[in-house]
Structures are given as structure tokens and as C-alpha cells.
Amino acid sequence: MNKTWWKILASVLVVYTAVAGLLLEVPHLAILNETIRNLYFHVPMWFAMIVLFSISVFYSVRSLLSQDRNDDIRAVESVNTGIIFGLLGLLTGAVWAKYTWGQFWSFDPKQNFAAISILLYFAYSVLRNAIDEEQKRAKISAIYNIFAFPMMVVLLFVLPRLQDSLHPGNGGNPGFNSYDLDSNMRLVFYPACLGWILIGYWVYTIRFRIRLLENKQNSIR
């Protein structure tokens, strides 16, 4: 993946979604009005976060099996990048909620659980930084990460569905897929998701490579 073509593809897709996402026709719905376009920008943040956390779990499992230091670094850096996307998702969600639900934070189950799942990953990095010995740190944080991932999935996709929530797709609220996401919106939504996932992956690779260089320098000294 050290090629340039997918980075260019990611850039093109993201710029395309900014243009097409604001200019193409969208369904006319009450309350949502034009904010329905936020779907192209708010939701891909979460998709990118979930993909990055999945990558992290993959490398956590691998680092337990292989005891390879690089696998551990990959797991950490993808979590660090995923947290950024999660925070962006929370912030954009709060702004969107202000103008459609009435408040930035209405303690909606979806918002609460999303915040908690971000906190789970904050705990991951705190836990890591608390352990000095390298092999122990790799092992403990990998195990924590493997447990945190299903918790995150449950918090984001299961628990909000069991309660009353304003968020689409939860608590008997229909998701966008059921009737709003017409073929016109898919034309923007899917490229947006792919584009932001690739951008997330790109940032993660940059972080990983910086960390490798830092480790190299530290070991030389």
C-alpha cells in the first residue's frame, strides 16, 4: 500500500463529495431540510473510525500471536487515528443535533453510547502509557483492545436500538436506508465513505511510519 494511486483516489473522492454533496438534488424532508446533506460528511467519519478500529484489532491479535513490535505499533496508531475520526463524528453529530433535535447534547442514547465508546479507546491509550515494560504493554493493551472492539460495536449498534432514540436507525426510528437514501444520494454517500476511509487509512500509515522512525532513533541512542 506504499503507492500513490489510492491517495489520489481518496483525494478525488473527498473533493467530489464536497462538490456533489452540496450541489446535487436531495429529498425534501421536514425538519431536516438541507441538513440531510450532513449524511455525506457526518456518517463517513464513523465509518472511517470503525474501519481503523477493525484494523487495530486485527493487528492486536497478530501482535499476540507473533510478539512482533511492529504489529503492536500498528494497533496503537490505528486507534489513535480512529479516535480523531470518532471525535469529529461526535462534534458534527452535536452540531447537526442542535439544528434538528434542538440541543447540542440531548443525552440521546446514540450520543451517550458513542461518547462512551470513544472513552473506551481513551482508556486504551491511558492504559498503554501507564505500563513501562514494553512486552507487557504490548500484551495487556492488545488484550484490552480485543475486548474494547466488541464493546464499541455493541455500544454503537445494539444498545441504542433497544431504547428510544432520535437518531435514524435507532429505537424504532427508521434509518436513512429505508426510504430517504434515494439513488441520487447513494451516488455521493458511497464515494464519501470510501474516500474518508482511505484518508483515515492514509493518516494512520503516516503515523505508523513516524513512529517507526522515532523508535529507530531511540534505539540508536
Next chain:
Amino acid sequence: MKKIVFALMMLLSSVQLFAQTDQVEMADAMRSNGKIYVVVICIVIILAGLLIYLFSLDKRLKKIEKKS
């Protein structure tokens, strides 16, 4: 020859005077539709800047990686 060209130019420049109706033709594209195009351009500029920045970071990293 010069005189004829000059006369033609003057003639052509006066054509638009006759073409003028009650609606003046302007470059309105950027101002139509509630000026959404301006927002699009701003977003594209920001995105392009960030993406170019990412590319340049990537480049710098590659250089350092080659050195070490």
C-alpha cells in the same frame, strides 16, 4: 486597411449597445442559487489545501525513511 479594421472594431463594440434589453447579462453563476457555489469553492479550497499538505508530509517522510 488600418482604417477599415478600426471602423470594424468600432462597429463591433457598438453592437452590444443594441443588444441591451431590460435584463443586463452578467457573470451571475457565482451569485445564483443563494450563493451556494461560494461555499462549495471555500470547502474545496480548504480540502485541497489539507490534502496537498498531507501529500507533502508523505513526501518528507519518504525522504527521511530513505536516509535512515
